[in-house]
Amino acid sequence: MEQITYSPQCFYKRVQHYKEAQLLFAAIELDVFSHLEGFTHFKTVASKTGYHERNLRLFLNGLVAIGLIEKQGDNYKNTPVVDCYLNQNRDLYLGEYILFREEMTALTHVRERVKNGPVQETAKHNKGVETYDFYKLAKLTVKEMYAGRVQSFLKALKCLFNEEETLKILDLGGGPGIMAMEFVKQYPRALGVVFEHPSVSPLPKTLAEEMGLEDRMEVLSGDFTIDEIGKGYDIIIASGVLDFAKGSLDNMVAKLYHALKPCGYLYLVSHDVNEDHTAPKESIVGWLSGHLEGLDVLLDKKSVCNALESGGFKELDKTDIKGMMESLRGEIYIKG
Numbered sequence: 001m002e003q004i005t006y007s008p009q010c011f012y013k014r015v016q017h018y019k020e021a022q023l024l025f026a027a028i029e030l031d032v033f034s035h036l037e038g039f040t041h042f043k044t045v046a047s048k049t050g051y052h053e054r055n056l057r058l059f060l061n062g063l064v065a066i067g068l069i070e071k072q073g074d075n076y077k078n079t080p081v082v083d084c085y086l087n088q089n090r091d092l093y094l095g096e097y098i099l100f101r102e103e104m105t106a107l108t109h110v111r112e113r114v115k116n117g118p119v120q121e122t123a124k125h126n127k128g129v130e131t132y133d134f135y136k137l138a139k140l141t142v143k144e145m146y147a148g149r150v151q152s153f154l155k156a157l158k159c160l161f162n163e164e165e166t167l168k169i170l171d172l173g174g175g176p177g178i179m180a181m182e183f184v185k186q187y188p189r190a191l192g193v194v195f196e197h198p199s200v201s202p203l204p205k206t207l208a209e210e211m212g213l214e215d216r217m218e219v220l221s222g223d224f225t226i227d228e229i230g231k232g233y234d235i236i237i238a239s240g241v242l243d244f245a246k247g248s249l250d251n252m253v254a255k256l257y258h259a260l261k262p263c264g265y266l267y268l269v270s271h272d273v274n275e276d277h278t279a280p281k282e283s284i285v286g287w288l289s290g291h292l293e294g295l296d297v298l299l300d301k302k303s304v305c306n307a308l309e310s311g312g313f314k315e316l317d318k319t320d321i322k323g324m325m326e327s328l329r330g331e332i333y334i335k336g
Contacts, residue, residue: 032060198221274300
C-alpha cells in the first residue's frame with residue numbers, strides 16, 4: 001500500500017468551524033447571551049425565555065465547549081468579549097450586525113450560480129446597491145465603528161491637524177457618516193460632508209440631526225463615480241469605495257485629487273486583493289456571493305496603488321501614523 005503523507009484533518013476542522021459558527025448564530029438569534037451577564041442557573045434562563053430546559057442545557061454546554069461562555073456547576077456566564085459585543089444590554093451590541101453580515105455574504109446559492117452562471121441583470125448593471133441592502137448595512141455598522149475604528153482614526157489624525165484649525169472633511173460612500181461626524185465633534189471649527197447613494201443618504205442626515213450637527217454636516221446624494229463630490233477638502237475618507245469605480249479608476253483618482261486642497265490627505269481603505277484575486281481570503285470569500293450573482297467590483301491593491309501614484313498621490317511616510325492606520329487596514333496618502 002502506498003504511504004499516505006497527507007491527513008484529512010484539514011477538512012474535518014472546516015466542518016467543525018462551520019458547526020461552531022452555526023452555534024454562534026443560533027445563540028445570537030435566541031438571545032441567550034443577554035441572560036448570562038453573571039453566573040446564572042440554566043433553569044433560570046429557561047424560565048425567563050420559555051426554552052426547553054434539557055435542550056437549553058445541552059446548547060449552553062456547546063457554547064462552553066467552543067469558548068463563548070463559562071460554566072460553574074449548572075451556572076453559566078458570558079466571557080468578557082461575548083458580554084461586550086453579544087449582550088443586547090451593552091452599548092456595543094453587534095449581534096444584529098453579525099447576523100446581517102452572515103446573511104449578506106452567505107453562499108446559499110453557490111451551487112446554482114456555479115452551474116448556471118450569474119444573474120444577467122446583475123452582471124449587466126454591475127451595481128452593488130442593487131445586490132446588497134446598503135442602507136441596513138450602514139445602520140447596523142454604526143456601533144461596529146465605535147468598536148475601535150473611530151477611535152484609531154481620530155488618534156491618527158491628531159498627528160496631522162490642530163484642533164483649532166478650520167477644516168473640511170469628506171466621507172465618500174461613508175454609510176452612516178460616523179467617521180466624519182466624530183471628526184467634526186473633535187475639531188470645533190471643522191465642517192463635514194457625507195456623500196452617499198440616495199438609498200442610504202437619509203441615514204446620515206438623521207444621525208447628524210440626532211447629534212446636533214446639522215449646521216456643520218452636509219449630506220450629498222448621488223453616484224460618486226459620475227456626480228461631483230465637492231471641493232476644498234482637507235481630508236477625504238475613501239473606505240472600500242474605490243472598488244465601485246472599476247473601469248474608471250483613473251478618473252475617480254483625478255476627482256479625488258482635485259477635490260482636495262493642496263497637501264490634503266486621502267485616507268484609503270482597500271480590500272488588499274492580490275493580482276490573482278485569491279487573497280486575502282476575507283475579501284475573496286466575503287465578496288464571492290455577490291460576484292457569483294454577477295458583480296465585478298474588487299480591484300487589486302497594486303492597481304489601486306499605481307493609479308494613486310500616477311494621479312499625484314504619495315503615501316504618507318510617518319511611522320507613528322502608519323502603525324495606527326495599519327490596525328484599520330488603511331493608509332494615508334498626501335496630495336503631491
